[in-house]
Amino acid sequence: MASKPKSRWADDEADAALEAQRKKEKEEKKRLKAEKARKLEAERKAREAAAASTSQQAGDDPDRGPPAKRRRLSPERDNHDGDDHGDDDHRDDDNEAPRAHAPSSETTAADPSNLLRFEGGTFGRSRSVENYDKLNDIEEGTYGWVSRAKDVATGQVVALKRLKMDPKDRSGVPVTGLREIQILKDCNHGNVVKLLEVVVGDDASKVDSIFLVLEFLEHDLKSILEDMPSPFLASEVKTLLRQLASGLAYLHDHFILHRDLKTSNLLLNNRGRLKIADFGMARYVSDPPPANLTPLVVTLWYRAPELLLGETRYGAAVDMWSVGCVFGELLTREPLLQGRNEVDQLARVFELCGTPSDDAWPGFRRLPHARGLKLPRGPPRRRSAPRSPSSPPPARPCSARSSPSTRPAAPPPARCSSTTTFARTRGPSPRPCSRPSRARPARSGGDGGRPPRRRRAARR
Secondary structure (H helix, E strand, C coil): CCCCCCCCCCCCCHHHHHHHHHHHHHHHHHHHHHHHHHHHHHHHHHHHHHHHHHHHHHHCCCCCCCCCCCCCCCCCCCCCCHHHHHHHHHHHCCCCCCCCCCCCHHHHCCHHCCCCCCCCCCCCHHHHHHHHEEEEEEECCCCCCEEEECCCCCCEEEEEEEECCCCCCCCCCCCHHHHHHHHHHHHEEEEEEEEEEEEEEECCCCCCCECCCCCCCCEEHHHHHHHHHCCCCCHHHHHHHHHHHHHHHHHCCCECCCCCCCCHHHCCCCCCEEEEEECHHHHCCCCCCCCCCCCCCCCCCHHHHHHHCCCCCCCCCHHHHHHHHHHHHHHHHCCCCCCCCHHHHHHHHHHHCCCCCCCCCCCCHCCCCCCCCCCCCCCCCCCCCCCCCCCCCCCCCCHHHHHCCCCCCCCCCHHHHHHHHHHHCCCCCCCCCCCCCCCCCCCCCCCCCCCCHHHCCCCC
C-alpha cells in the first residue's frame, strides 16, 4: 500500500519549538494559579484563627463592652433548656456581656448543622407486619381481610386488617383504603374504633401488603344477636342505641358519612362499649353535599329508599335510616327489611312506612329510578311496627321518622336519638350472663352480665 504523501503544510522544526514553548507557558500559568489559591486559603485560615482568639479574649475580659447584637440563626441544642435560668445570673452586672446564642458567620459557613432549622414531623419507614404474631382469622370483608394478632414487643392484642389490592390495577392503593386510613387517623371518639398504626409487608417496594392495626374488640353485634337465646331487654337496647347515636353524631359533626352501618360493623367489648368500625365506604362530604355521590353504598337491607331510587345528592339521612334498621333488628333479633333485590327492598320499605306521594315526599317522582316505578293504588298501607318483648309500649323504629317519604323536612340528627321518649324511659336492669367471650381466657368476677358477653367466637 502506497504511503501517504507528505503535505507541504507539515510542521517543521521551528513549529515544534514554538509548540513546546506554548506548552511550557501554559503549565507555568497553572502553577501560579494554584500557588495563589494556596495563599488565599492560608490567609483565610489566619483570619479565622485571629477572629476566634479575639472572641475568646472578649469573653474572658469582664471590662469589655457587649458585642454587637447579631441575628439569631439557630437555637443552641445543648444549652437551650438552661439559657432561661442562666440569664439572670449573667446579667447582674450591666456591663457584663450576655450569653451568645448565635454562632458567628464563619462558623455557620463551616458547619452546615448550624443553619436555620424548623421543628416538624419527618417521614420515615413504616413498621413491618412481622412485629405482630397472627393468632387467628376473624372474617373477610368487602375491602379487606381481618385477623387477630398480638404485638411481639408489648403483648397487646390487636386486629389486623389487610387492604384488598387489585393486581391488575396500576394506580396503586385504592381510594377506599386511602379514605379509611385518613378518616380513622382523624377520628378520636369513644364509640369509634381507633387506628393504632399502619404497617407494611417485608417488601416495602410493593404496595400490595398494607395492614391497618386497629384496637381489638371481642364481639360484633350481629353474632351476638344470632347466638343469644332471648332478645335484648329495653334497657340494653337503649344503652346500645345511645352509644351508636353518640358515635354517629361525632362523625356527622366532622362531615363524615359512614355509608355502611349494619350490625356486623358494630363492635362491642366485654364491658359493653360499642364502637363503629369498617370505614371502607366512608368519606368526607361538604355542606351542602356534592351532587355526584354514588348511590351504590350501604348493604341492601340497611339502604335508605332515596338510595334505592338512585339519589346522588344525599347526606346524614342515609346513615340515620341504617340506625333505624339496626334499632328494629335489636328488637326482633333479625333484619327488619330483608329484600331479595332492590325492587323487593323498596316494596318492603313501602309496606312498613307507607306508599310515598308527592304531598308526603316532594320531588319523589323526579328521582332517576322513580319514573318507571309502579306504585299500588289506593290509600297507603302500613305494616305493624316491631315490638320489644320486654317493653309493653309499641316502639316504632326511627327509620320511618328518618325517611324522606314520611318526613320531607330535615331528618333529626343522630344526637336527637338519645332524647326520644323511648330512650328516656327507664327499663329493667340487665340480666346476668355466664357466657364469656372465647377471644381471651375468662376472668373471675365477670362484668355484671352485660349483653356483649354472649357469643361463641372471637370477632373483631
